Amino acid sequence: MASRLDDEDDKTNVNGQIFANLQKRVDPKLQEEKTKAALERERAQYERAQRRLAELIETNSTLPCSISSIRVLNANHTRRGFLEKIFNPIISANNDRPYTLAEAIREVSIGADKLHKLDIFHQPISLFIDRPSKTDPSTTPTDVDVYLSVREKSRLLLKTGTDVGNAEGSAYGNLLWRNIFGGAETLNLNASLGTRTRSAYQASFETPILSNPDQRWELGGLASSTQKAWASHEEVLKGGWAKLHFLTRGNHRHEIGYNGVWRQVTGLASNASPTVRADAGDSVKSSISHTWVNDRRDNPLLPSSGYYIKTISELAGWGPLKGDVAFLKSELETQAALPVPMPGFQSASESGVSFTTGLRAGILYPLALASDPNTPQASYLNDRFQLGGPADVRGFRLSGLGPRDGADAVGGDVYAAGSANLFFPIPRVGAEKPFRLQMFVNGGRLLALKRSESGKPQGHTDSKAVQGSVYDTLAEVGNGLPSMAAGVGLVYAHPVARFELNFSLPLVLRKGEDGRKGLQFGIGINLL
Numbered sequence: 001m002a003s004r005l006d007d008e009d010d011k012t013n014v015n016g017q018i019f020a021n022l023q024k025r026v027d028p029k030l031q032e033e034k035t036k037a038a039l040e041r042e043r044a045q046y047e048r049a050q051r052r053l054a055e056l057i058e059t060n061s062t063l064p065c066s067i068s069s070i071r072v073l074n075a076n077h078t079r080r081g082f083l084e085k086i087f088n089p090i091i092s093a094n095n096d097r098p099y100t101l102a103e104a105i106r107e108v109s110i111g112a113d114k115l116h117k118l119d120i121f122h123q124p125i126s127l128f129i130d131r132p133s134k135t136d137p138s139t140t141p142t143d144v145d146v147y148l149s150v151r152e153k154s155r156l157l158l159k160t161g162t163d164v165g166n167a168e169g170s171a172y173g174n175l176l177w178r179n180i181f182g183g184a185e186t187l188n189l190n191a192s193l194g195t196r197t198r199s200a201y202q203a204s205f206e207t208p209i210l211s212n213p214d215q216r217w218e219l220g221g222l223a224s225s226t227q228k229a230w231a232s233h234e235e236v237l238k239g240g241w242a243k244l245h246f247l248t249r250g251n252h253r254h255e256i257g258y259n260g261v262w263r264q265v266t267g268l269a270s271n272a273s274p275t276v277r278a279d280a281g282d283s284v285k286s287s288i289s290h291t292w293v294n295d296r297r298d299n300p301l302l303p304s305s306g307y308y309i310k311t312i313s314e315l316a317g318w319g320p321l322k323g324d325v326a327f328l329k330s331e332l333e334t335q336a337a338l339p340v341p342m343p344g345f346q347s348a349s350e351s352g353v354s355f356t357t358g359l360r361a362g363i364l365y366p367l368a369l370a371s372d373p374n375t376p377q378a379s380y381l382n383d384r385f386q387l388g389g390p391a392d393v394r395g396f397r398l399s400g401l402g403p404r405d406g407a408d409a410v411g412g413d414v415y416a417a418g419s420a421n422l423f424f425p426i427p428r429v430g431a432e433k434p435f436r437l438q439m440f441v442n443g444g445r446l447l448a449l450k451r452s453e454s455g456k457p458q459g460h461t462d463s464k465a466v467q468g469s470v471y472d473t474l475a476e477v478g479n480g481l482p483s484m485a486a487g488v489g490l491v492y493a494h495p496v497a498r499f500e501l502n503f504s505l506p507l508v509l510r511k512g513e514d515g516r517k518g519l520q521f522g523i524g525i526n527l528l
Contacts, residue, residue: 061102066092068132068143070108074150078120079182085211087111098142108146117213118184121150155179163523170194184208200224214247230399230409232276234267235382255291263382273405279381286323287316301525302434302493303337304354317369317377326369326377331362333526352431356421358528360392364413366466376466384411387446388514390522393417394442395485395504400514402446414473417444419528423491434493442528443484443508445477484508485515497523
């Protein structure tokens with residue numbers, strides 16, 4: 001018969017073995033294999049469940065179905081009335097005919113997609129279907145209750161950081177307040193201090209219209225001070241805007257807005273040109289604008305297929321708009337991308353090699369103010385186009401193309417620019433990574449409106465003379481080769497922006513233009 005001491009010794013040995021096993025270092029490879037196996041089992045279970053659900057839906061897809069209620073769970077900070085505007089039209093009592101099961105799931109999924117577009121809930125949004133209680137005498141055998149389980153995003157988000165690129169360094173802070181009043185309203189506050197943009201403060205409030213995420217109303221204001229060394233002055237802006245954002249069929253994005261801005265051209269350098277000094281002082285721009293975007297690219301920052309079209313139209317100072325400046329300004333931006341087939345790959349998209357082309361063009365047409373309807377206004381330095389730099393025409397310094405007065409880039413009224421880029425995956429990195437090597441050639445022209453035959457400056461002539469000047473300037477855009485540069489570089493498509501480090505070589509320069517041979521670093525969202 002074992003004694004008590006023997007039992008205690010056995011327990012001590014067992015405990016010692018347990019502690020010894022716990023102290024052993026786990027083999028990282030073994031742990032990784034176990035984790036991978038667990039994930040694969042979980043993925044397999046999920047896929048089996050999805051296949052089973054798809055089979056059940058397909059088998060019963062034509063069965064009649066009545067949606068008696070839709071409930072959104074865990075939406076604690078979202079108004080019930082706001083959600084009802086999304087889902088009440090789906091409930092069967094508000095429809096003329098019953099659903100099939102497949103139709104009911106499709107309609108509820110559309111509602112769930114609207115919740116996702118509101119940007120106040122995390123993904124995924126889970127969907128559950130259940131039978132209502134049999135004790136409820138108002139239910140029918142075809143009734144179902146729908147439950148959507150959501151998880152709200154943090155209502156307050158504060159970000160700070162620094163940016164370096166495009167010849168500027170800055171520090172910024174951003175405060176985002178979501179779902180302020182329970183209707184997916186958003187307040188966005190931004191502040192930044194930098195070497196070129198000395199200070200910039202912006203606030204915008206945005207809210208969906210009638211719970212529709214595809215229709216939004218926005219109000220905002222800004223105050224900024226920007227050093228524009230390429231034109232020997234500082235620009236101070238203070239103003240506000242009101243905008244209506246909406247989507248039309250085919251996911252075409254539209255934006256209609258009003259802008260009212262007080263501008264100052266101030267802080268002139270001692271060597272500022274006469275053109276800059278002539279536009280120094282205050283001006284008020286009161287304008288309406290429309291922006292249209294049709295984006296069919298597979299990746300907006302580093303596309304390998306698809307196309308992109310954007311137009312911007314702005315009308316300032318005409319009729320009741322008032323203000324100090326009057327013009328019609330239009331811009332067009334396009335891009336197309338194609339995958340390039342390579343030997344050894346089954347499809348062109350697998351190679352990671354792609355060819356993209358881009359084109360941008362714009363015109364500023366002078367108009368007359370209501371106070372002097374017979375005299376079109378000359379364009380102001382603030383409103384003219386600038387061209388050149390690492391974010392558009394590479395191989396030129398910032399605002400390095402176009403008209404100059406001495407050392408100052410004074411901008412132009414008509415421009416056109418284009419680019420052709422060939423992207424390659426980096427060896428040993430892979431096509432699936434957001435890194436590419438690029439070869440490019442780009443170029444452009446930026447011109448001021450020609451003076452009238454009498455030699456008078458633009459803005460001190462009649463409408464017919466301005467019209468003739470516009471036609472002559474447009475014809476001059478295609479006269480001769482554009483200013484051009486070519487080069488190679490490294491591209492990184494970060495989720496927020498695209499980063500480029502390029503070596504550029506100017507090929508064609510006009511008198512006074514400022515090319516840049518060597519390395520250029522650029523950051524942007526829509527690069528040429």
